[in-house]
Amino acid sequence: MTTLRPTSAAVHYRIDPAARHEHLYRVLLTVHNPAAQQELSLPVWIPGSYLVREFAKNLHMRGASQDGQPVELRQLDKCSWRAGCAAGRPLTVSYEVAAYDTSVRTAWLDTQRGFFNGTSVCLRVHGQEDEAHDLEIERPRELTGWSLATGLSPHRVARSGFGSYRARNYDELVDCPVEMGPFWSIRFTACNVPHRLVVAGAAPSFDSQRLVRDVRRICEEAIRLWHGDGRPPFDSYVFLLNVVNDGYGGLEHRNSTALICSRRDLPRLGEEAPSEGYQSLLGLFSHEYFHTWNVKRLRPAQFARYDYARENYTRLLWFFEGFTSYYDDLLLRRAGLLDHASYLRVLAKTINQVLQTPGRFVQSVAEASFDAWVKYYRQDENTPNATVSYYTKGALVGLCLDLALRRGGHTTLDDVMRALWQRTQGGPMDEGELLQVLHALTGRSWAGEIGAWVHGTQELPLAELLAAHGIALVQQPPALAQRLGLRASEAAGSVHIKSVLRGGAAEAAGFMAGDEWLGIETPGEAWRVQQLDDVLLYADPQQPCTALVARDRRLLRLALDVPPGGPGADTVRLDVADAGLAQRWLGA
Numbered sequence: 001m002t003t004l005r006p007t008s009a010a011v012h013y014r015i016d017p018a019a020r021h022e023h024l025y026r027v028l029l030t031v032h033n034p035a036a037q038q039e040l041s042l043p044v045w046i047p048g049s050y051l052v053r054e055f056a057k058n059l060h061m062r063g064a065s066q067d068g069q070p071v072e073l074r075q076l077d078k079c080s081w082r083a084g085c086a087a088g089r090p091l092t093v094s095y096e097v098a099a100y101d102t103s104v105r106t107a108w109l110d111t112q113r114g115f116f117n118g119t120s121v122c123l124r125v126h127g128q129e130d131e132a133h134d135l136e137i138e139r140p141r142e143l144t145g146w147s148l149a150t151g152l153s154p155h156r157v158a159r160s161g162f163g164s165y166r167a168r169n170y171d172e173l174v175d176c177p178v179e180m181g182p183f184w185s186i187r188f189t190a191c192n193v194p195h196r197l198v199v200a201g202a203a204p205s206f207d208s209q210r211l212v213r214d215v216r217r218i219c220e221e222a223i224r225l226w227h228g229d230g231r232p233p234f235d236s237y238v239f240l241l242n243v244v245n246d247g248y249g250g251l252e253h254r255n256s257t258a259l260i261c262s263r264r265d266l267p268r269l270g271e272e273a274p275s276e277g278y279q280s281l282l283g284l285f286s287h288e289y290f291h292t293w294n295v296k297r298l299r300p301a302q303f304a305r306y307d308y309a310r311e312n313y314t315r316l317l318w319f320f321e322g323f324t325s326y327y328d329d330l331l332l333r334r335a336g337l338l339d340h341a342s343y344l345r346v347l348a349k350t351i352n353q354v355l356q357t358p359g360r361f362v363q364s365v366a367e368a369s370f371d372a373w374v375k376y377y378r379q380d381e382n383t384p385n386a387t388v389s390y391y392t393k394g395a396l397v398g399l400c401l402d403l404a405l406r407r408g409g410h411t412t413l414d415d416v417m418r419a420l421w422q423r424t425q426g427g428p429m430d431e432g433e434l435l436q437v438l439h440a441l442t443g444r445s446w447a448g449e450i451g452a453w454v455h456g457t458q459e460l461p462l463a464e465l466l467a468a469h470g471i472a473l474v475q476q477p478p479a480l481a482q483r484l485g486l487r488a489s490e491a492a493g494s495v496h497i498k499s500v501l502r503g504g505a506a507e508a509a510g511f512m513a514g515d516e517w518l519g520i521e522t523p524g525e526a527w528r529v530q531q532l533d534d535v536l537l538y539a540d541p542q543q544p545c546t547a548l549v550a551r552d553r554r555l556l557r558l559a560l561d562v563p564p565g566g567p568g569a570d571t572v573r574l575d576v577a578d579a580g581l582a583q584r585w586l587g588a
Helices: 170-174 209-228 276-288 317-334 338-356 365-373 393-410 413-424 431-442 447-455 462-467 479-482 505-509 536-537 579-586
Strands: 011-014 024-031 038-041 061-064 069-071 073-075 082-083 091-098 108-109 115-116 131-136 147-150 153-157 163-167 177-179 184-190 192-202 237-242 247-251 257-260 471-476 484-490 494-500 518-521 524-528 545-551 554-560 569-578
Touching: 011 536, 061 073, 061 082, 091 247, 091 462, 131 170, 131 177, 147 237, 147 317, 170 484, 184 209, 184 237, 192 209, 209 276, 209 317, 209 413, 257 276, 276 317, 276 338, 317 338, 317 365, 317 393, 317 413, 317 579, 338 393, 338 569, 365 393, 365 447, 393 413, 393 431, 393 447, 393 462, 413 431, 431 447, 462 471, 479 484, 479 505, 479 536, 479 569, 494 505, 505 554, 518 536, 518 554, 524 536
Parallel strands: 011 131, 192 237, 237 257
Antiparallel strands: 011 024, 024 091, 038 082, 061 069, 061 091, 073 082, 108 115, 115 177, 131 163, 147 177, 153 163, 184 192, 247 257, 471 569, 484 494, 494 518, 518 524, 518 545, 545 554
């Protein structure tokens, strides 16, 4: 056993994962010095994922006691309770948490694996958030072969990782997810800082050494960007990767990240060229690692102290998520994990996603940041027409700012990020501080660009800025769905309309989200449509046709003009026009 800091923390959680068949974590909370009528609550959201998720729906209270006698637990609202206890004597609260969520946001427990975030499992003791918290996780005897990994500091921990961990406060406690199971794990250093990579659920073909080598290069590139030869703001770092049949995503934390990917996306033994899925996975590693600086420490002033009971609003997600999205693949290029052509393909995909979203003319990226709680995480049929992503457009704002800075002199967005870090001492910031840093580095105001690109809805000057750095933006023929102005899914020989884009041919014809496109009629003939490309096979581009659709079991005939092919303003590719200029940017 490793023993550190033997004194007891003010708040102690003992978590028992034995009820794996019931998918329940059993929790015993001890508050050593409670207030009279102590209040407790469970967060309704988890930082980094901007949606009220109501984690208390999975919690079942079993009871509370003090001095061996039961005390009343009264529920105050959807996520809060009051214990009818006296002050100053230890209070114990017993409860269970159902763990059925395979995502990186909540909690999971079965016979093969356990995982949880503290926001889903650890009640907040009101008034004691700034006190030390202990998290003790038992390993039942039947869990042979299981290990535990977390970014929390060990207190009394066995070699397997099970035992007691110490957090300085509640924020730190719930910002360090826990992974349990018979996972694969390796330790490595990046810029002399210890890192650990944990992988659960990988197939036997998994090329672990390649993943470790590539992730190390990403970490070193990020650390050098922020600190040069200096040290990062953490003593160690843990990657927790859960591998499933089909999944993708990640959630950042202060010295760790929880990731999920598909088995087919892992690098495979004997495979020389990286797959597109593996490149996306490396981009995910890069994105979440970059967040260690940009949003976990350098973060919106509104997030200086999280309010776990309600939404926390900011208009700056375009900076914290968008700029991180700009850097995630750019760091892969700098680390040699993408070549110029591959990087430009990825960047063109981001550009096309924004260009093919009519909502960019409706909602600014600052408004999208503020509306994340009700729009980004609650997308529906009208989302493309009414909103823009603060991830993708925010990344393009970062691109434009970087290219504009480079064109204007020797300043880059790298310099801006480092200067912001130094100015705020790695702490909260607002948009005004970004503008002040830009002015200090360049000698001029950037309020016009930020106003237009961030708070306005006009097009970004992508072609002009890319051309100044040796990259040509070339218009391409759009796919049929984009020509028609719709988004559709194809399955089992049917075409289902998911969204109808504003101002397109499908909208003019009267298509609606939810329609099933059955066929088309041309003069004298009718044809069954089983995939979207069948429309081009059967339709005469010189004549209008009639679309046959089913809506609520009613058959409708919609007059449709299929737009002609050819290059369009909403589909582009990026080509290197001047290799020397491109190298100064992409090889930085």
